[in-house]
Amino acid sequence: MYFYIYDSFLTEKKYSKIVSRIETRLASLDISGKKYQLSILKSVEETIKGILNKESSTIVVVGGDKTFCQAALSIAGSGGVLGFIPVQENSSLANILGLPVNEYACDVISARRMEQVSLGKINDQCFFSSIEFNPHKTILTVDNKYQIIPRRTKIVKIINLDLLQFGSWSDEPDIRRLASNPKDDYLEVLMGSPGKNYLLFKKKEKKDSLFFVKNLKIRAKKDDQEILIKVDQIKIVKAPAMIGVAKEKIKIIVGRDRLI
């Protein structure tokens, strides 16, 4: 049985044609299912919880990366399968999972090619894609063996499933794009400077260092210093933080051109 969770922004009028094309394609592939529309009053977590109480099934998120990340965290460990129909053109998760956008992704859902991926863990909560923070005056302790002391890096990105770059989109051709491997016991730690867009000029992002770690502790050099860690672009967690790979795994429907 298929359950479709529609992102809250899809209620906007400009998406109505895309939504109807997706629904037509799903019907023609004979994979139509129950539709749930997200809103301010209805979150992904409670929607998925309601679905999983009934039966183990395939849940498909129609919408953006953030909602897909939230759905992945909610479905983890339940045995359910998660699919994604990206509606935003610049979806980096669609790029990684090898999914075309809009109604073209319906064929991938129908094919049901699956990959099992792990989740990352920060303190006692899970994350799906990546976490980011400014490494100024921080110390990173890896596997209790060595310390990484950032000196001239402006951003640290710890990746479970994401592109090995700081921006969500890059000018690099597909073949030169690198994604992390979410199927092993390692997290990728990418350090460097993000790219910036000025009026006429474009500053390219700079990748400085790359580490593969199993466990990582982030702490400030001074006790009174506050470090904010952005988790999956949704939540903020304060350091000190312990980061690693979680035991929970999820099954995701992927396309043939996936990067993982």
Place this chain on the structure above:
Amino acid sequence: MLGKDSSKVRPEEAETIIGTGVRVEGTFSAVGNVIVKGQLIGSLETESDVAVRESGAIEANLKAKNSSIAGEIKGNLDVAEKIELASTARVFGDINCRVLAIEEGAILNGRCRVGGEGLENYKEKKGKNEEEEDDDSDEDNEN
């Protein structure tokens, strides 16, 4: 690795990069190749290859399969196969490897053991060979 034409990144295949913007302190052990462009203090160990770029500075004992050095190392190098010292390399420590290639201009300040066998093993082997030669000549004389 950050420019390699492959989308999948696996630690055993990919390269750990210690960039110019970081300093690493402690016992650093990696599963794949390691490129050092920044600073490392402690020890460095991998079953694969290590490349120390010109900007790289290591104050550590290094253990690897192959190593190419263009930066500075203060520590001993224990390499299973080949060490390549570029003209900009500055090594202050002992070297143990099977093959050593030194470019003109490289600084090497330490003891070298190249070829996998030490002097004592060499003497033992030479002694055995001489004994065998003596035995052969005795047999010839008897005939």
